[in-house]
Amino acid sequence: MEDFNSTEVKIRPVLLAALRQDQKQNLDYELEELANLARANRLDPVETYIQSLERPNPATYFGKGKVEELRIAVQTYDVDLIVTNDELSPSQIRNLEKATDATVVDRTGLILDIFAQRAQTKVAKLQVQLARLQYQLPRLRTSMSVSLDQQTGAGGGGFTSRGAGETQLEQSRRRLTSEMVAIKKELAELQKDSSVQSKKRQESEIPTVALVGYTNAGKSTLMNQLLTRFGQGAESDQSKQVFEKDMLFATLNTTIRQLTLPDKSQFLLSDTVGFVSKLPHHLVAAFESTLQEAAQADLLLQVVDISDPHYKEMMATTEETLERLGIKDKAMITVFNKADLADLSYPLVDGEGAITISARDRTSQDELLKLVKKEIFADRQEVTLHVPFADSAVVANILDHHELLAQEFDENGTVLTVALSSEEVQRYQKYIQ
Numbered sequence: 001m002e003d004f005n006s007t008e009v010k011i012r013p014v015l016l017a018a019l020r021q022d023q024k025q026n027l028d029y030e031l032e033e034l035a036n037l038a039r040a041n042r043l044d045p046v047e048t049y050i051q052s053l054e055r056p057n058p059a060t061y062f063g064k065g066k067v068e069e070l071r072i073a074v075q076t077y078d079v080d081l082i083v084t085n086d087e088l089s090p091s092q093i094r095n096l097e098k099a100t101d102a103t104v105v106d107r108t109g110l111i112l113d114i115f116a117q118r119a120q121t122k123v124a125k126l127q128v129q130l131a132r133l134q135y136q137l138p139r140l141r142t143s144m145s146v147s148l149d150q151q152t153g154a155g156g157g158g159f160t161s162r163g164a165g166e167t168q169l170e171q172s173r174r175r176l177t178s179e180m181v182a183i184k185k186e187l188a189e190l191q192k193d194s195s196v197q198s199k200k201r202q203e204s205e206i207p208t209v210a211l212v213g214y215t216n217a218g219k220s221t222l223m224n225q226l227l228t229r230f231g232q233g234a235e236s237d238q239s240k241q242v243f244e245k246d247m248l249f250a251t252l253n254t255t256i257r258q259l260t261l262p263d264k265s266q267f268l269l270s271d272t273v274g275f276v277s278k279l280p281h282h283l284v285a286a287f288e289s290t291l292q293e294a295a296q297a298d299l300l301l302q303v304v305d306i307s308d309p310h311y312k313e314m315m316a317t318t319e320e321t322l323e324r325l326g327i328k329d330k331a332m333i334t335v336f337n338k339a340d341l342a343d344l345s346y347p348l349v350d351g352e353g354a355i356t357i358s359a360r361d362r363t364s365q366d367e368l369l370k371l372v373k374k375e376i377f378a379d380r381q382e383v384t385l386h387v388p389f390a391d392s393a394v395v396a397n398i399l400d401h402h403e404l405l406a407q408e409f410d411e412n413g414t415v416l417t418v419a420l421s422s423e424e425v426q427r428y429q430k431y432i433q
């Protein structure tokens with residue numbers, strides 16, 4: 001079932017290399033994350049090298065001694081790839097490659113590759129491609145100057161071959177730039193529809209709730225569980241469910257679905273791409289419109305894998321990423337998920353702002369929904385409406401969308417008691433006595 005076990009998939013051994021620049025830095029966590037990112041790319045970290053340096057070496061990123069150690073390790077372990085914990089400059093990558101005789105991939109390159117493998121929809125594919133091109137553009141010079149060196153080294157006609165090389169570099173740059181422009185145009189066209197929809201949603205009175213959090217926390221699982229129970233018609237159908245899987249970045253696109261609870265209250269729920277620390281800025285920029293769904297939500301549900309020993313760092317990563325997206329001061333409920341794996345009792349409500357659950361447990365889902373409703377329907381108030389018989393359509397409309405708390409009839413019409421939002425109170429003002 002898992003393609004990971006398939007014999008066709010080669011697992012490539014790699015070395016991990018990191019700088020400790022600050023004693024406070026949580027390098028254990030960063031390295032565990034880096035190893036997971038590597039494994040998601042079918043790489044097998046065989047050894048980790050750490051150097052404490054206040055400032056990276058401008059030429060090779062690592063200091064001389066560590067570079068030599070890496071060169072020897074490449075031979076000892078017979079690997080041809082080194083993965084670095086931070087994003088390196090194009091020249092640092094080139095110099096380190098030369099000095100160690102191995103290919104060097106930085107954290108950003110690794111994340112971009114995973115996203116590229118996972119992208120399914122057209123929009124996701126274009127967004128990833130845009131981010132990759134932006135990452136490659138300043139790095140073009142690297143590969144070109146390497147080949148230039150080789151050309152001159154081979155004793156070619158110096159001046160002319162250099163000239164030809166430069167032209168080629170210019171050409172490549174132009175090609176990349178025009179491809180980027182084309183992708184941006186196509187994305188804008190594809191996203192026009194979704195922005196119209198998002199505007200419509202904002203204008204409608206149905207509140208929106210967004211699932212956010214670290215990758216693999218269980219956001220999509222929770223979404224599917226709620227869809228199965230409260231999705232509308234076809235949305236509770238298995239085929240309309242979102243993709244959930246035990247892997248990093250299973251979800252790359254945003255899905256929004258409407259839920260209708262037994263008391264007829266409704267809200268929209270969105271599931272989106274998960275976060276990881278040091279998410280490359282080109283990716284954040286390329287995925288901006290996908291991620292903006294959370295910015296427009298009335299409430300965020302931050303899903304946290306409480307069974308992971310690093311869950312606190314993962315929460316900090318989520319907060320940082322939200323801040324980078326300009327999302328702050330938003331109502332949020334922290335959902336500590338996977339309590340079943342952590343041997344914690346669940347569901348357990350911790351004040352208004354947090355709950356411990358297991359995503360597939362119905363009682364957990366019910367308790368979570370109670371908290372959600374309290375938050376998004378906070379302004380609801382109980383009112384009694386006197387609707388004349390002549391306005392029976394109004395009664396029908398109210399009954400469609402609200403739980404009836406009481407109903408009577410008098411000589412003039414129907415007397416309904418329902419909980420309404422302040423906007424709805426305004427709208428039905430003339431029936432309130």
Ligand SMILES: Nc1nc2c(ncn2[C@@H]2O[C@H](COP(=O)(O)OP(=O)(O)OP(=O)(O)O)[C@@H](O)[C@H]2O)c(=O)[nH]1
Pocket residue numbers: 214215216217218219220221222243244245246247248249250251252272273274275303337338339340341357358359360
């Ligand atoms: N035991 C247990 N497993 C869970 C729970 N919630 C989710 N999982 C598993 O965790 C894995 C990841 O779940 P997803 O729902 O795909 O996670 P996600 O947050 O959407 O991840 P990305 O889309 O990668 O950001 C899957 O294998 C789920 O079955 C839970 O409460 N308990």
Ligand SMILES: [Mg+2]
Pocket residue numbers: 219220221243244250251272
């Ligand atoms: Mg997901």
